[in-house]
Amino acid sequence: MIFLATMPEGEECIGLKEIAVAINSPEAFTAKILQTLVREHLLESIKGPNGGFRISESGKKVSLHRVVEVVDGDSIFTGCALGLQECSEKRPCAVHHKFKAIRDHLTGMMMTTTLEDMAKGIRQGVSYLKY
Amino acid sequence: MIFLATMPEGEECIGLKEIAVAINSPEAFTAKILQTLVREHLLESIKGPNGGFRISESGKKVSLHRVVEVVDGDSIFTGCALGLQECSEKRPCAVHHKFKAIRDHLTGMMMTTTLEDMAKGIRQGVSYLKY
DNA sequence: TTAATAAAAGACAAAAATATCCTTTTATAT
DNA sequence: ATATAAAAGGATATTTTTGTCTTTTATTAA
Incomplete structure (x- = not known):
């Protein structure tokens, strides 16, 4: 969440791999936590090519x-x-x-x-x- | 440790069973932790009939x-x-x-x-x- | 429309924490 | 001396947390 919050405004969303590397956390495990955060609307996910995760408007302020x-x-x-x-x-x-x-x-x-x-x-x- | 510290001065030492019941903790598991505390000299143990555990002099003040x-x-x-x-x-x-x-x-x-x-x-x- | 990309979901696996069981050792009282 | 009580220690089991793998679903670009 902190990492995603550091992304500049309007930045393209960040893929799982990149996130896992950035925070030095296992990819599959990171994915599970990201899923939880998406379910709770702290993050938004985009599927498909150029997809990934980005912090939601509400997420930024939490x-x-x-x-x-x-x-x-x-x-x-x-x-x-x-x-x-x-x-x-x-x-x-x-x-x-x-x-x-x-x-x-x-x-x-x-x-x-x-x-x-x-x-x-x-x-x-x-x-x-x-x- | 808190339970044993509540024992009146000079009180006979307390058996494992009694301790486990008093603090509502599984007996065998409690035993393991008591062993650790004995090894570290926060408690003393007395084996044999009428044995049990009591807080050591130094243990009282920790x-x-x-x-x-x-x-x-x-x-x-x-x-x-x-x-x-x-x-x-x-x-x-x-x-x-x-x-x-x-x-x-x-x-x-x-x-x-x-x-x-x-x-x-x-x-x-x-x-x-x-x- | 199809191939490629990426997240979602569920089943599975490993590691750590919690807990149990059984045998051995030690001390006491008879 | 012997039987008994109680802790110590080691092996094992269960549960929870952490982590992985595989299949499915959604999206984009060619």
Whole structure:
């Protein structure tokens, strides 16, 4: 998603192969994740010659939080630190309150960080996408 | 570890079965983790009749950070948020700096939270160990 | 219309994490 | 001494995550 977000406006869409190489991720595995992102409308896919993937209009603006939610679910944002099924304000685990602060921090960061933010860093050469 | 830390001073040691029930974790699997904790001297084990596990003197004072490190390794404290092998201040991933803040928060919390802290909450009935 | 290209989908495979089982070792109480 | 209780250790099994392969479907250009 970050890689595709770095593509210049109006750029032709990018094929699976190119994406997999760019982010150093296995092709077939990458394909599966791209399919998920297309199903959730964060990406658009074009079949046939010159086809590939490109970030959708809505996709450009999505938060890191949303991307993680689509790909890995929201357990990272909601699960108990100690793994308890029933852990809540009313029946907290031994680190519930301390951990909540950290999770709120993480959730807040991910909700306010957009693909655009991250892509900008990559484009400017101040951050990197592989190795 | 938290459960064993809640045991009153000088209490007889607790058998595997009792521990597994208390924390609602499979017995054989719990045994493996207890073995690891014994090897790392966070626990002591006593074999034979009336044997079991008890927290060691040093174990009582250890931080949550240390327990996690022993059981799961330190990847949670050191790994890149985007999974890059080489991600550093010099060659950061797209969320390196933002994520570092959160990880420092997590690491700090875990380093300053001791088993005693957590056990106290359980003993006082303000936090819980299962379900 | 057809050949080529590329994604989609489903079945399959490998690796890692989680979990179990069985035998051995050690200690205790009788 | 012996029977018993309990942890240790090794081999094995299951589940989940990660990854691959093959066939199908859609699109474009000649």
